[in-house]
Amino acid sequence: MAVYFNDQFVSNEEAKLHVADLSLQRGYAVFDFFRTVNGVPLFMDDHLDRFYASAAGLYMTINKNREELKAIVQELLQRSSLSEAGIRLMLTGGYSADSYHSMTPNLIITCNPAKTATADDFEKGYSVITYEHQRQLPHIKSINYLVAVWLQPLLKEKGADDVLYHYNNIITEFPRSNVFIVTADNILVTPARNILYGITRKHVLSLAAGYLPVEERDITLPELMNATEVFLTSTTKKIIPVLHIDNNTIGNGKPGPVTRELYRQLTTLQTNLAANEQNCH
């Protein structure tokens, strides 16, 4: 699989960073990730917006403009011949003489087979646990998933599919997904702050606005547990119903009608976007 590495395409074996890079020395790097549907990148402009914003948030500059990045992505897709691919854009702190201050960043773009959630995954839903933690610099998509990876043995022990973070009694997000609830009076609510603003979250909010009342605001742990429906959104998971949280069952323990309708709308949107894009070329 080809990899774009600072101004050139290299083989996967050559996609290596020297250990002096600030990503390895100090965990200082940002990334973004999107996927293709039938070979068409999904919401690429949203992801590029966020990638530029993440880099700027860490005082780093991407030395390629949007059209250049898009051309690199297209070239990688052509070389990979994958119709369902995951594109990972990565910008690291660079080779740092003192192992502490950011230097000229390294840009790495990879293209690999993407594994996305299926209709069966949707029906099965998730059992999750909650954990008190606040991600650092949450608006920035940095590589800091230290606590998330560290929690994996606990998740395995608990038989949980994922972990929902909360802090000071307010829920925020999953390590790689956003959270939504449906209240008893049929309002869709999602946290507004101290989170990474997901691209799927944005599009689900947009779809939902034509269908039911929507609020972005704080959600307490008790409000979460009393919700009639809970679901998560992410690029690879799309929408997954959350059916069990700690020892509580949400609703009747099955995917609810709002979650199901939004899943239908999102799937349709993604399929249509891919089809329209293909027709334009």
Add this chain to the structure above:
Amino acid sequence: MAVYFNDQFVSNEEAKLHVADLSLQRGYAVFDFFRTVNGVPLFMDDHLDRFYASAAGLYMTINKNREELKAIVQELLQRSSLSEAGIRLMLTGGYSADSYHSMTPNLIITCNPAKTATADDFEKGYSVITYEHQRQLPHIKSINYLVAVWLQPLLKEKGADDVLYHYNNIITEFPRSNVFIVTADNILVTPARNILYGITRKHVLSLAAGYLPVEERDITLPELMNATEVFLTSTTKKIIPVLHIDNNTIGNGKPGPVTRELYRQLTTLQTNLAANEQNCH
């Protein structure tokens, strides 16, 4: 400069990790760092203890025992011919198929010229700022210095030498150093929890115990500002007086007598350890 990389010595140019490593994908890695005095590793056993503990804390195993690691360090020192070297031991999460779960770790040990604080640095002291932040998994020496590196432009703007973290009104540590205060009634106090337990901190506590009362406990921000002396400890900085914090001057703005005496004792200890070790060989 030679680098030890998994089971072999490689050139510095070859010391590269594939971008699929979990350190690059998710910031999942631990390290430790110590230096040599006249070619003799300083407090190496303490650092190896902490390196093993950090790895275990992230559910990773170092596939070398203590004697094997020491032999590798000695070989690197011989090859480098440096009398004042910095040894960095690093264990990464490994090449992860799903970019999320830890696999077989990669072990990397580097040996580079070390820059340590001088007597002039001691006399000059530090001006620091405070910042509300709690490091994640603070007892584990992970590579997560995201906030520390991100704060560098602010430090530059403020003309500060370093940043002291506090949380809920309690001070904890600097990103790479521990903090000590001397109270008006001449007690040496250092934070006891939510910190990385520094090796220099440990030896300074031990030296101080024969000289003045010592307490390990919470220190509030007001108590910090009213201290008669404040200093920091680290492997490369040894002991540095903290003379200005935000807009406050500590004591008379010059290194205090307790700080000076502990600096003298620590320097003597380090010189003697190196001399004794050399005499034994």
